[in-house]
Amino acid sequence: VVGREGAGLRDPGSGGAGRGGGPGKARGATYKALMNGVSFMIPFVVVGGLLIAVSLALGGHTTSEGIVIPEDSVWKSVNDIGVIGFALMVPILSGYIAYAIADRPALVPGMVGGWIAAHGELYDSEAGAGFIGAIATGFLAGYLVLGIKKVRVPKFARAVMPIIVIPIVATSALGLFFIHVLGRPIAWLFEHLTDWLSGLTGTSAALLGIVLGLMIAFDMGGPVNKTAFLFGAGLVSENPEVMGACAAAIPVPPLGQGLATLIRRRLFDDQERETGLAALFMGFFGITEGAIPFAAARPARVIPANMLGGAAAGAVAGLAAVEDSVPHGGPIVALLGAVDGVPMFFAAVLVGTGVTALATVGLMSVRWGVR
Template structure:
C-alpha cells in the first residue's frame, strides 16, 4: 500500500525526525511505500497533490496540532502520540493498512470522528487541550533560546548590572532619536545584547497566546490571540494570562466559525470579520474582566515561589526532575520547562534556581546512559553503544531526547532509572541554591551559573544514580541485553531506535 504520515513534536527537533525514521523503516520492512511530512522546526515539505491522491491511508503521529489537516479528510486516518511512532511504528503501519482495507479508498472519514476518535487513541478534551498548549509552547521555544542566550551573553560581558545600562537608541525632547553605542566598548556590546534579548523575551506571552488560539481555530484566531497576549503583558497577567487569552481567543473564533454567513460575507470572514470581532471581544474581556484577577494570581504564584526554601524547594526540584525525565522532551518535560521559563521573566532568585534545576535534570538522562554504556557494554546492543557515544554530547548540551533510543528499547528499566537520577539532580541543585539566567545551553553556559561547582556536582550525582540503576536492573535479567538485542537490529523497531 501507499501510505502517508505526518510527525510533529513540541520542539520540532528530535522526536519529529526520529518518528519519521521509525515509520519509514517499519513500512519498508512490511513491504509498503510511505512518504513522511515532518512538521519540525526546520519547516516541512508538504505532500504533493499526486501523493495525496495516490495514498491509501495516513498516520498522524503528533503531540501538537497537525497543520492543514483538511488535506487528509478523504483518507483513512490513524492518530497517535509521536512517541508511539518511535517505539511502536510497526503497529501503526499495521493499523493504517487495516484502516485502508476496511474503509474504501478515498471515502471521507465519518463526520463524527474528524480528529480520529475511532482510531484507538484518546482524543477527549484533555488530549486536545494538551495539544493546543504544546503548540503554543513549541512556537515560543525559539524566542526563549534566542532571547535567553543573548541575555546570558550580556551578563557574561557586562555583569548583572548591565540591565541598568542606558537604552541603545534614545528619543530626546525634540523627538529626535540618538544612538548610544561605542563599538570599542565591551559594555556597549553587552548592553546591545541585553536589550535585543529582552525584546525577544517580550514576545513570549503574545506568541504563546497567538499560537494556542491558532491551534484551536486556525489562522483567523491569530490576531485575537496575539492581542490578548499583549494585553496579558500590559496588565501584568504574565504567562497565566497568555494561556487564558489564547484559549479564549481560540474558543471564540472556533464558535464563530460554526456560523454559516451569507454568501456575500463568506469571502471576508477569515480575513476581516472573524479577526475584528474576535479581537474586540477578547480585548474587552482581558482588559475589563480577566486582566487584574489573572495578574493577582500571577503575583501570588511568584510570591509563593519566592517563599520556597529548605525542604519545600528541594521537593520542588525533585518533582521537576521527575517531570523532565519522564518523557524526555515530550509534553510532561515541556510543561516543566515552560514553568521554568515563565519564571525567568520575574527575575526572582527562586525562579532562577528553578531554571537551573530543570536544565540540570534534563542533562542527566543522556549522560547517565552514556556512562552506563561505557561501564557495562555487555548489557547494551551495538546500536545502543553507538547511541551512548553520541549521548555524551547530547546530555552536555541539555538535549534530553538523547535518552529516547534507550528508553524505547527497554522502557521498564530505563525510564524509572533516569527519573530517579533526575530527581536527585533537581533536588540537589535547589538545595545548593544554584541559579541560571539562560534557558538553554547545557555545560556551555556554566560560567553564567550561580554556584557552579555544586551545580556540576548535582549533575554528576544524578548521572551516577541513574547509571547505577540502569546497570543494576539490566544485570538482573537472565540473559545479557546484547544477546537479546543484536537480532533486533534488523527488525523494524530497532532501526528507528538508533535515532
C-alpha cells in the same frame, strides 16, 4: 514534536481541526492543533535561545545583577535579537493552534491572545502566563472563531466576515476576557505564592529546595517559574542559598529533555532530536525555556518529569547549602565564579538532569490514553 505529515499538521487552505467526528476524533484533532502550534514555535525557541546563549557566552560578565552584557557591545544587540525571538515564541504557539482549528480568521485572535498571555503587566501580574497560557488562548481563539462562523449573516456581509468582522470580534472578545477574567487569578497566584515561599524560608533547606525546584521546572518561564526565580533573586544578598537551589534547578528541564533524546533516540523524531541538541546548549546557559517544545507537545509526560528533576536538583543544592551570588542559573554561573560550593552545584545539576531524562523516557515508553 513530529513532522508535518506524521502529525497531520495543517497546511494553508486545508480544513480546520475542530470539525466533525466523535470523542476519539476530537481528541486527535485537538492534538493535531497543539502540534501545529508547537511545530511553528520551535524555530523561534531554537533561534532565540541560541542567540541569547551565544551572546551571554561571548559578551557576558558576572555582576551583582546577574550575567550582564555591556550596553555598547555588539553582543548586546545579538542578545536583544534573541530576546525578540523568544518574545514571539508564545504568540506563535497560540496563533498556529488557533489557525489549525479555524483557519486564517483565527490567526490574529490567537496571536494577540498569546501576546496578552505572555505580558503580565496587561493584567497587573508580575509574570505572564507563559506557554500554558498560550495553549489556552490558542484553543479559545480557535473555537471562538468556529462559533462565530456558524452565525448566519446577510449575503452581502459574507465577504467581509473572515477578513474583518470575525478577526476583530474574536480578538477583542478574547483579549478582554483574558485581561479582565483569566488574568486576575494569575496575578493572585503570583502574589500568594510569593507570600507562601516567604513562610518557608525558616524551614528545612532541603524542603525549600524541593519546592523551588518543583516551581522552576513546572511552567518554564510562566508565573510559577517566575515567582520562584524572583523570590530567589530577591534574597541573593542576604540568603544566597535560596538562589543556589534555584540556579541548580533552572537548567534541569532543557538538559534533561536533551539528554532523553540522546539515550532513547527511537522515541523522538528528527526534529525533536535537533531540538534536543539546542536544548542542551540552552540548558548550559540557564535558559529553561529550551524545554518548552517538549512540554508543549507532551505536557502530561514531560512536565512531571521536569518537576521530578527540578525537585531533585533543588534538594541536593539545598542540603549542600550551595550559594549563588547572582540572579542567574545554569552551569555557566559556576564557571564564571558566581557559585560557592561548585562541586555540589554540579552534582545537583547532574542528579536533576538524570532524573528528568530517565523519567521522560519512562513516561514516554508507557502507553497512555493521554499525551
